[in-house]
């Protein structure tokens with residue numbers, strides 16, 4: 198079984214508070230983009246194993262795809278009495294790692310969806326979303342499979358489709374950022390960051406890059422990585438109507454209203470050897486794509 202799983206960007210990300218268990222609560226508009234990892238599942242291999250084309254990704258039990266597979270098999274045994282089966286999970290990694298694009302979470306969601314298909318959908322959508330949340334706060338979004346406003350720690354998802362067809366240019370500046378470190382620094386930098394994002398009642402509004410682009414993690418990341426500030430400014434200088442850090446970085450993306458301007462920007466930025474450039478489309482509807490052989 199082959200599963201294509203997308204990356205995501207956060208079109209806004211407000212940190213709204215912190216729960217007693219130390220998880221931060223968010224208000225974020227998340228949207229898939231068409232940069233894809235390919236996850237292949239081969240069954241009948243005895244044990245569970247992960248192989249990844251990117252040497253920066255762990256192949257042990259800490260891999261999110263591995264954890265998703267283990268959690269799924271365990272729940273399948275407990276709830277449906279199905280005998281545990283192993284699998285080889287091969288990840289052809291195209292999504293930059295530790296770049297705020299959700300690659301690991303997307304891989305985990307792909308494995309949950311793929312295994313659910315293999316066993317004849319033993320878990321309904323709610324059950325699958327609950328399993329996903331046990332793996333990570335961003336995993337439910339990739340099961341949800343549509344642009345969505347996420348609240349809670351990312352598990353409360355409401356679909357959102359009022360988005361104009363922006364053209365995207367995304368810069369991966371070749372830097373890996375630990376999400377946990379960014380949140381730790383946010384805690385140190387701010388004693389009180391409970392805010393009321395009154396302006397973000399977006400249900401009936403059209404998302405407008407000029408008004409709504411915002412990422413509360415930018416200040417933390419920008420203070421440590423001036424080269425990421427440069428990347429953002431460069432996108433603005435090249436005609437983006439807005440530009441933003443995705444998630445906890447390191448990727449930044451620019452939104453363009455004009456296709457030619459986006460193409461021109463990508464072309465002229467391509468000669469920076471430290472950067473990897475993408476021009477992905479925003480995917481409003483659709484997540485993992487399963488192909489069975």
Ligand code: ATP
Pocket residue numbers: 253254255259260261262288293294295296297298299300301302304305335374376377444445446447
């Ligand atoms: P986060 O979800 O923490 O915001 P991110 O989107 O910035 O992460 P990922 O590419 O998901 O970045 O990687 C975060 C870290 O997770 C990596 O440093 C890597 O060590 C670990 N990891 C575990 N499993 C995977 C996986 N399948 N793909 C990528 N990274 C993984």
